Amino acid sequence: MSGVAQQRLAQERKAWRKDHPFGFVAKPRCLPDGSVDMLHWDCRIPGKANTPWEGGVYPLVLKFTEDYPSNPPIASFPKGFFHPNIFDNGRVCLSIINSEKGWRPSITVKQILMGISDLLYEPNNDDPAQDYGYKIYKKDKGKYMRLVKEQARKYSDEKYSTI
Template sequence: MSSIARRRLTEERKLWRRDHPYGFVAKPDTLPDGTINLMVWNCIIPGKSGTDWEGGYFPLTMHFGEDYPMKPPKCKFPQGFFHPNVYPSGTVCWCTLDEDNGWRPTITMKQILLGIQELLDQPNLVNPLQTEGFYVFMMGAMEYYRSRVLYQASQYPLIVV
């Protein structure tokens, strides 16, 4: 029997395949036996055009629980990702993904990915998680911050497979 979460993710997958933002990728994980794991998605978020993040294609993993959509997925960039709202482990902290405050079951995977793309260039400085990213941003060292962002973007170029 299919859970509510799996049915919802199956439907979101269909919608994503028909209509998704240019440059974004979101695919369920494939297990070693070739079956699809709908509960883990491998995604790519392109850096927004006209920002320092432009040119980067940032890998993000979304982990859905059996309680989705009542609870949000856990979203994670690679460990060490430089951003004030990303834990050193890579976990994204964003109000929309907070099950007690911003999360609503009607929020889709597409909206999450677009929101995280926006968060990259417009960090929430009220809730910083990464000391270095926050400190550099707040101390007015914008050139250093920009150079770190540009460097990070260069570490994640578009990979055509």
């Protein structure tokens, strides 16, 4: 393993193993030959208790490039994920992972996942990414909560809770 990105991600993995939020998962992808792809991480974000997201374990992929940490990773939920700040293709719209807004090379994987977790519960009305989710969130909170609870049930399946 060589390069700044690879070294930084190895350090991030080591730090994550020592200290990560309960219920969260973040690990580099294993390739068929048994090697590790440090540039693609499979993650899980647990739904926060006492919110409509509770019970879900939300799959997220972090894709890094060789110019990390100069540039942020791309964070994506599955295509069609329901949320005002998630594009239809699953890509997360969040300032701390946007190189033109809030990205800084000092931001860690842990901070990214915590930021995305917070965004799930507290959508950013000033930066909508998904028209459908945004309109429902703004106009019909009851329907929004029902759709979030449906999604939590969808992602409570065991296949989403383990990697």
